[in-house]
Amino acid sequence: xxxxxxSGGGLIQPGGSLRLSCxxxxxxxxxxxxxxxxxxxGKGLEWVSTISGSAGSVNHADSVRGRFTISxxxxxxxxxxxxxxxxxxxxxxxxxAKGSIYYASGSYEDSWGQGTLVTVSS
Amino acid sequence: xxxxxxxxxxxSVSPGERAxxxxxxxxxxxxxxxxxxxxPGQAPRLLIYGASTRATDVPARFSGSGSGTEFTLTISSLxxxxxxxxxxxxxxxxxxxxxxxxxxxI
Numbered sequence: 649x650x651x652x653x654x655s656g657g658g659l660i661q662p663g664g665s666l667r668l669s670c671x672x673x674x675x676x677x678x679x680x681x682x683x684x685x686x687x688x689x690g691k692g693l694e695w696v697s698t699i700s701g702s703a704g705s706v707n708h709a710d711s712v713r714g715r716f717t718i719s720x721x722x723x724x725x726x727x728x729x730x731x732x733x734x735x736x737x738x739x740x741x742x743x744x745a746k747g748s749i750y751y752a753s754g755s756y757e758d759s760w761g762q763g764t765l766v767t768v769s770s
Numbered sequence: 771x772x773x774x775x776x777x778x779x780x781x782s783v784s785p786g787e788r789a790x791x792x793x794x795x796x797x798x799x800x801x802x803x804x805x806x807x808x809x810p811g812q813a814p815r816l817l818i819y820g821a822s823t824r825a826t827d828v829p830a831r832f833s834g835s836g837s838g839t840e841f842t843l844t845i846s847s848l849x850x851x852x853x854x855x856x857x858x859x860x861x862x863x864x865x866x867x868x869x870x871x872x873x874x875x876i
Contacts, residue, residue: 683866685814693806693814693857695866707864743813756804756861758825760813 650674650759652744657764664734664768670727670744670761678702678722681747681755684729686740687763696742697729701750712738734768741765772796772860776869783874789845791872793858798838802862805834805843808871809854817856818843848874 656668668684684696697708697718706718717730727744741763747755773796783789793803805818816825818834821841831846845852853876858869 692871693808693859693868695859695868698866709865748819754802754861756802756816756819756859757806757814758816758819760815762813 650746652746652759652761654742654744654761654764657742657766659767659769660734661770662734662736662768665730665732666734666766668729668731668742668744668764668766672725672727672744672746675746677720677725679750681750681752682718682720682727683745683747683755683757684718684727685743685745685757685760686738687743688737688740691740694740698747698752698755699727700752705752707752731766734766736768739766739768771865772799772863772867774858774860774867774869776856776858776872778872779870780873780875782876783848784876785848785850787848789848789852789874791843791845791856791874793836793841793843793869795839795841795860799841799860799862801837802860803834803836803841804859804861805832806857806859806868807852807854808857814857845874 651673683698715733743763744761745757746759775794801821803821806814808814822834855871
């Protein structure tokens, strides 16, 4: 059974930094792309970033490009999201999601974690 | 960016009834479309990929159809556990984009 467990969320001031982690189990982690998707309070889903199985291919949404960095450590079966220069509109639940294939291109999200809440407020 | 538009925003139905949800893309997706279900306070769950293929353990009452720019999710006979928000998502292009969601309620 695929399990994805996010951690690292919390309350942070505007301009601050935070690193989210997602511990994966139940599948061969290095064989699949992984993504972060967020959901602001009361809003819909917004794709944030995707990384290929080898980390050779990375894509970020325009809203976070230059501020957020997705990465992975396949030896630790862990996905990361480094978030810098946080803004109030980054407040959301951040979901980790497993991709359907190794490559980022053509991959869709087929399993989701429960999410971790990031609140950016002074 | 591909814009995904779902309709209606809210669909009020009774248990046992049929529900039809629509999703339109601003450019052709081929069959690169997924449907996700989200219940309150829960993570999303993949229902359909490739526009019409049910994900593992998804009941047969859920079916997807369409290609190109017009897609439909049909729930043939609504069960109480199906009341949720449904999102379509394209995965042919970057950035990945979701529709705004259709809430299915009583």
